[in-house]
Amino acid sequence: MKKLYILLLVIFLSVNIFSQKQDSYVIEKRAALTIGIMQGGGSLVGVDFEAMIGQKFAAQVGAGAFGFGAGLNYHFKPSVRSSFLSLQYWHQGLGSAYYQAVVGPTFVYRFRKLFTAQLGLGYRVEEGPSFNSSLTPSPIMLLYSIGIYFPL
Numbered sequence: 001m002k003k004l005y006i007l008l009l010v011i012f013l014s015v016n017i018f019s020q021k022q023d024s025y026v027i028e029k030r031a032a033l034t035i036g037i038m039q040g041g042g043s044l045v046g047v048d049f050e051a052m053i054g055q056k057f058a059a060q061v062g063a064g065a066f067g068f069g070a071g072l073n074y075h076f077k078p079s080v081r082s083s084f085l086s087l088q089y090w091h092q093g094l095g096s097a098y099y100q101a102v103v104g105p106t107f108v109y110r111f112r113k114l115f116t117a118q119l120g121l122g123y124r125v126e127e128g129p130s131f132n133s134s135l136t137p138s139p140i141m142l143l144y145s146i147g148i149y150f151p152l
Contacts, residue, residue, distance in 0.1 A: 029151035032080045034062075034116055036147015041069025042090035042102065052080055060086070067092045073108070080151055083109045088143060090122065098128030106143050118145040 031051040039062055040046020046064020050073065053059050058073040058080065068091050075084040086106045093099035106120025124139040 028078075029080050031152040032149045033152060034147050034149040036116070036145055038118075038145035039147050040064030041067040042092045042143070042145070043067035050080065058084070066094055066097060071106075081110060081112055083107070086118075086120075088120065088122070090143065093128055093130060097130050099130050100124050100128055101126040102141065102143065104143055110149065114148050114150075116147055116149045118143065120144075 031049070034048040034050070035046075037045060039048050041062055041064065043062075043064025043066055046062055046067065048060050048062030048069075048071075050058050050060040052075075055078045056075045058075060060071045060073060062069050069089055071086045071088040073084045073086045075082045084107075086108055088102075088104060088106050090102045091098075092102070101124070102122035103125050104120055104122030106118050108116060108118045110116045120143040122141050122143040124136075124141065127133075
């Protein structure tokens with residue numbers, strides 16, 4: 001009987017010593033939804049969906065009021081909550097209101113929670129029917145956006 005008590009004590013102690021708390025396991029989110037101004041391919045108001053496709057790489061697609069876009073992202077940390085560099089494609093306008101298509105690198109800053117902002121340079125690769133060359137003579141332009149994001 002004494003051996004049984006010692007065995008139970010050893011099992012109890014080993015389980016408590018080597019066990020981990022349940023809340024110490026945090027499952028990191030692997031996707032995010034961003035809503036804001038100039039999101040979704042440079043739309044006035046748009047939405048972007050981003051999903052991690054590797055440890056630090058992610059793909060994103062988005063759409064908004066009169067535009068859509070896509071991007072490939074490299075996060076500085078292996079988390080969708082981290083800041084990243086992105087190669088973006090913005091298609092601004094639709095149909096006869098199509099203005100231009102732009103490609104370029106951007107830096108996207110993300111706070112740990114909620115807020116995100118983007119800044120970069122783009123190069124016009126195509127002009128649409130509503131493009132006016134007298135208003136925007138340079139093919140190089142500033143790419144920017146601001147919004148809130150929700151990890152999924």
